[in-house]
Amino acid sequence: MKTYNLALIPGDGIGVDVTSAAMEVLSAAARGRFAVETTAFPWSCAYYLEHGVMMPADGIETLRGFDAIFLGAVGWPATVPDSVSLHGLLLPIRQAFDQYANIRPHRLLAGVEGPLKAQGFDILCIRENTEGEYSGAGGRVHRGSDNEVAVETSVFTRKGVERILRFGFEQARARRKHLTSVTKSNAQKYSMVFWDEVTRTLAAEYPDVTVSHMHIDAMAAKMVMAPQDLDVVVASNLFGDILTDLGAAIQGGLGFAASANINPDRSAPSMFEPVHGSAPDIAGKNVANPIAAIWSVAQMLDHLGEAETSAAVLAAIEAATAQGIGIRPGLNTTAEIKAAVVAALEA
């Protein structure tokens, strides 16, 4: 039987709650099909308070040997600044392993009622995950004075833009053959005009894919007014970040938003994590919705080549929500939702 080596980083807050539920679903899904060897790492804000770092110096090297990484959530702002928790763990992993494609699916699961009157959308957001507006280049001068200036530089490379768009075109080809590229080239004339140019060049290679160019402002409006017109959406690090939280909202909330940080070249492990944060206020209370995390497990199985089991997990999630389980915050406990998914898997 095939064995996958999985690195597990439950992290902080509800990251721990949902990871534990997701791992039970993974075990049930694997049974009789493949084995999963899980190694857990306690890297988190609690770890930081004890060791002064979010992960050991050889953390990245340790993770490199695994087939995949599963992360719950990171951050406990009351005691550790985000600049430490995120920039010391989550973001370095995305960058070190060149997980340049952040894939986030947005659709209403059976039984879930979103905030929109519109129904029946099915969007795959592909967010650039390694450069752009979150490059971390910038500085401040005349600090503290009346004359202070802060600059933050977005850096877009041809390699970076081309590979994410190519990834998007391939996904569109495998779906409804429609790609929307999101920029703001009427106001950002260097970075976004460049992105538009690369999109047009690549579009010529994919004549079977229809391409729409949209500005981020109009796109945000479209996600709310006509989400059913969208198929694959490709956006920069910042624009993808915004659109996928919006996508999470229209699919019923962050409790349903899954995400995969993919290294498509497979030169290093990919990482799977729900979009939601650590939500310290509800941590450890058995109330967090584990569906986003379980859906991320389905994404991981698909990436590992276990497409059939991935589909079975997604079907089990939807069998549970179709019965009304977990469809609204507070309706069911974490344990109940997990149990319903496991039961559907084993049915």
Next chain:
Amino acid sequence: MKTYNLALIPGDGIGVDVTSAAMEVLSAAARGRFAVETTAFPWSCAYYLEHGVMMPADGIETLRGFDAIFLGAVGWPATVPDSVSLHGLLLPIRQAFDQYANIRPHRLLAGVEGPLKAQGFDILCIRENTEGEYSGAGGRVHRGSDNEVAVETSVFTRKGVERILRFGFEQARARRKHLTSVTKSNAQKYSMVFWDEVTRTLAAEYPDVTVSHMHIDAMAAKMVMAPQDLDVVVASNLFGDILTDLGAAIQGGLGFAASANINPDRSAPSMFEPVHGSAPDIAGKNVANPIAAIWSVAQMLDHLGEAETSAAVLAAIEAATAQGIGIRPGLNTTAEIKAAVVAALEA
């Protein structure tokens, strides 16, 4: 009787249609109260095709003498690139006259059904309008090569950030005393951390205003999931741009989204314009919704000190929509909607 000198730039496409309707409403509102001397300028893409510029070299100086500027919409991308039309007219006016506060109200007018199940929100977005992510600083190297890099630099000055936040705090004080400052300081550690610091400093001066700090991604989700929790929202040029299109969407569409580009120091004229673009596909067909433009007239009257007439115009808009006029695209012509508002004003 007091006379206001108004510079009118109908611009392109439906800009012409809605401006004409809005000016008729303005005349009806002014009757017996004050006079409006209107000077129209044909600056537009058609003007550009004839003269090679969007406005004459002394355009800005010409506008400087007016009490206010009213603009319809600019752009006709099929013949003139946005880089010419917007950067040759709209954006230079905002910048030359230091119209640093872009005010955009978002609420559902009586009778209008938005795309959300949620109702009863009333948000005032204040967008920084002169610097930040749309500073236009940047460049490209190794153009066309595999090694090409494009950079775009956001520039935030203490003066720029402080004045827009102060403006927001004053607005909040005059409303429900809640201000949400929107950044992304967990990923953009120079510009957005700076903005957060300035917000905290100013908050100490306004102890009567409750301040929330939100990241743009979570904020986009909140606009859709719980818009009724928001009062005054202050954001950078880009984040404000995105949130106000989202605001337009949740209030029923761009046909309802008004905007004021304010120079609060009154050292130069302010400009009023609907948020929507020129929509070439429906231009001249008597179908564009003039409500956004008429609402912008109400904002202009308020800025000019005619608060009572401003309120009367807004009430007239809402009297029309309450009867079902103009509440959905295609339901009424531009002329019908204008006539209903004028009738309500004169009733």
